[in-house]
Amino acid sequence: MSSIGTEAGSGSAEICAEHLHKSFGGTVAVSDVSFEVARGEVIGFLGPNGAGKSTVLRMVTGVFPPTSGRATIAGRDVVREAIEARRSLGYLPERTALYADMGVRDYLKFVADMKQIPARDVTRAMSWAMGVSGIEHVAHRLVGNLSKGYRQRVGIAQAVLGEPPVVILDEPTSGLDPEQVSDIRTLIRGLGDDKRTVVLSTHILPEVEMICSRVIILAGGRIRAVDEPRRLERRLRPYKEYAVRVATADDALLARLRGIDHVAEVVLEPGRPAERREAGGDEEAAGAGTRVLLRLEHGFDMRREIAATIVDAGAGLLELQPVVMTLEEIFLKLVGESGGH
Amino acid sequence: MRAIRTIARREFGSYFGSPTAYVLLAVYLGLTGYFFYSDVAFFVTFGAQYLPTALWRYVFIDYRLVTLLVMPLVTMRLFAEERKLGTIELLWTLPVRDHQIILGKFLAAWGFFGVLVVLALIPFSVFYWFHPFDLGPPAAGLCGLLLLGTAFIACGLAASTLSENQVVSAMVTYGILVFFWFMTWNEAVGNEALIRVLTLLSLFDHYYSFATGTIQTVDVVYFLFFIFFFLYAGLRSLQSRSWRGVA
Numbered sequence: 001m002s003s004i005g006t007e008a009g010s011g012s013a014e015i016c017a018e019h020l021h022k023s024f025g026g027t028v029a030v031s032d033v034s035f036e037v038a039r040g041e042v043i044g045f046l047g048p049n050g051a052g053k054s055t056v057l058r059m060v061t062g063v064f065p066p067t068s069g070r071a072t073i074a075g076r077d078v079v080r081e082a083i084e085a086r087r088s089l090g091y092l093p094e095r096t097a098l099y100a101d102m103g104v105r106d107y108l109k110f111v112a113d114m115k116q117i118p119a120r121d122v123t124r125a126m127s128w129a130m131g132v133s134g135i136e137h138v139a140h141r142l143v144g145n146l147s148k149g150y151r152q153r154v155g156i157a158q159a160v161l162g163e164p165p166v167v168i169l170d171e172p173t174s175g176l177d178p179e180q181v182s183d184i185r186t187l188i189r190g191l192g193d194d195k196r197t198v199v200l201s202t203h204i205l206p207e208v209e210m211i212c213s214r215v216i217i218l219a220g221g222r223i224r225a226v227d228e229p230r231r232l233e234r235r236l237r238p239y240k241e242y243a244v245r246v247a248t249a250d251d252a253l254l255a256r257l258r259g260i261d262h263v264a265e266v267v268l269e270p271g272r273p274a275e276r277r278e279a280g281g282d283e284e285a286a287g288a289g290t291r292v293l294l295r296l297e298h299g300f301d302m303r304r305e306i307a308a309t310i311v312d313a314g315a316g317l318l319e320l321q322p323v324v325m326t327l328e329e330i331f332l333k334l335v336g337e338s339g340g341h
Numbered sequence: 342m343r344a345i346r347t348i349a350r351r352e353f354g355s356y357f358g359s360p361t362a363y364v365l366l367a368v369y370l371g372l373t374g375y376f377f378y379s380d381v382a383f384f385v386t387f388g389a390q391y392l393p394t395a396l397w398r399y400v401f402i403d404y405r406l407v408t409l410l411v412m413p414l415v416t417m418r419l420f421a422e423e424r425k426l427g428t429i430e431l432l433w434t435l436p437v438r439d440h441q442i443i444l445g446k447f448l449a450a451w452g453f454f455g456v457l458v459v460l461a462l463i464p465f466s467v468f469y470w471f472h473p474f475d476l477g478p479p480a481a482g483l484c485g486l487l488l489l490g491t492a493f494i495a496c497g498l499a500a501s502t503l504s505e506n507q508v509v510s511a512m513v514t515y516g517i518l519v520f521f522w523f524m525t526w527n528e529a530v531g532n533e534a535l536i537r538v539l540t541l542l543s544l545f546d547h548y549y550s551f552a553t554g555t556i557q558t559v560d561v562v563y564f565l566f567f568i569f570f571f572l573y574a575g576l577r578s579l580q581s582r583s584w585r586g587v588a
Contacts, residue, residue: 024584024585024586025584058430061433061434062433062434063430063433063434063582064433064582064583064586065583082438083436083437083438084436086434086435086436087436089434091431091434093427093430093431093434094427095426095427095430096427097426097427097428097429097430097431098426098428099351099355099426099428100426101355101358101359102351102355102358110347110351111435113343113344113347114344114347114348114432114435114436114437115435115436116343116344116436158431
């Protein structure tokens, strides 16, 4: 069952996928994928190449129907009520879909007409979309003459044109320079602030960490996790961890640290040569100190006791900080466990 | 209706955004003009009297060849280019049905064909200016040419849904159309009954009566069936993404 961490099918979500399964011939591309995205939520869709992200998004956007299961957008079934569902959707495909022979304004007018935006609202809708995506000053230019970054922006402008309540962006920052990436991320955050539901598919982990409130991790065509990054960490690591750097660490110090309430484990950081622990007068080694990891039960903050114990033992406290798993570590652990590639 | 009109307008406009359209227009105008001139010269040289069988028949049969040469090049880009650019995926997520996409593109190609036919009528106008003639027979020929060209468009549109490669699309169209042309030629391979069936299916056998100034219901029905068959085939091909994917 792939609906980890969330219950699909409650009917109140802006996007709802229930047991989506897709096979092409005998090849299973996606299996039993369920998730929900609430209104105003910005959710990250993570997975290695070939994980099935685009296949899931294509089913959700109605590009092709699932082999089994169903998906809804704004409460409309994407297969049986395809037209109604698509009216609530803005989509940026993985390959930015633009007609190079059209001007930016003509292209957006074409999309506006296709989205059946009322004629009296088209000009205002186009101005808003161009403003949000920062392309007003290239509106008169041919799409084919724009840089990749601006083409991506035009793609985003068409996705948000008509202010659809649901926006799905497949790899929106792929191939952009750092400044463009930063601009696009700000734009996506703005969509979330604007109470739009945003699904962001990417393989860039920091991007998800910066923008998204929840992540869906997909590997091998199945969902491995759906949760907030911090809660994922808690699931994957059933303890809290502190890293302590001390000038000298001996067995007596380690024993005293183990004696602190709620401390489950004390370990010297793996890979540290023993002589550095005993370096004493070596200035460089003393500066680096020795790193000790303390693992505690969740729900207890024992930093004050840890610091007091080290100072009392005369070990020379250089540093004390909590250790958090990065999304990258969470992702690798989940994908690794599932045998993803 | 708005979606069909929007797609048709964009597609028709995009024809004139590339030099290919102007080359095709020039080739069509040049070849039809040449054939018209040579057929009139033939008619005069041999002192023929009856225009429908001695002139219009040859003009429209020659126009058929030029149309066969040009139309697959007009239709090859319809879906192949959308697939190549990835824009087809965007169309599939917009509030528009597959048959509306098909009809929009069909109308655009038909509009372009209309421009070609208007150009091809210029020699008729010049000829009429110097030597007024009964308009009925060439009007029937024109109806036949329009039906034939529309059949080519339907076939080419269906072929263009198969691949993102425009050359493949054009070659498949040529293959199908030439097959429908030659299918009755080799009388030795089948018995009389088979030849009768093949003649019923042959695209060009149904065109000859138009070329000689006669409109027969069976021919019109045949062309309409041919057009609807290939439009439906194109629609089914477009919908095959549900089992063959987007690529």
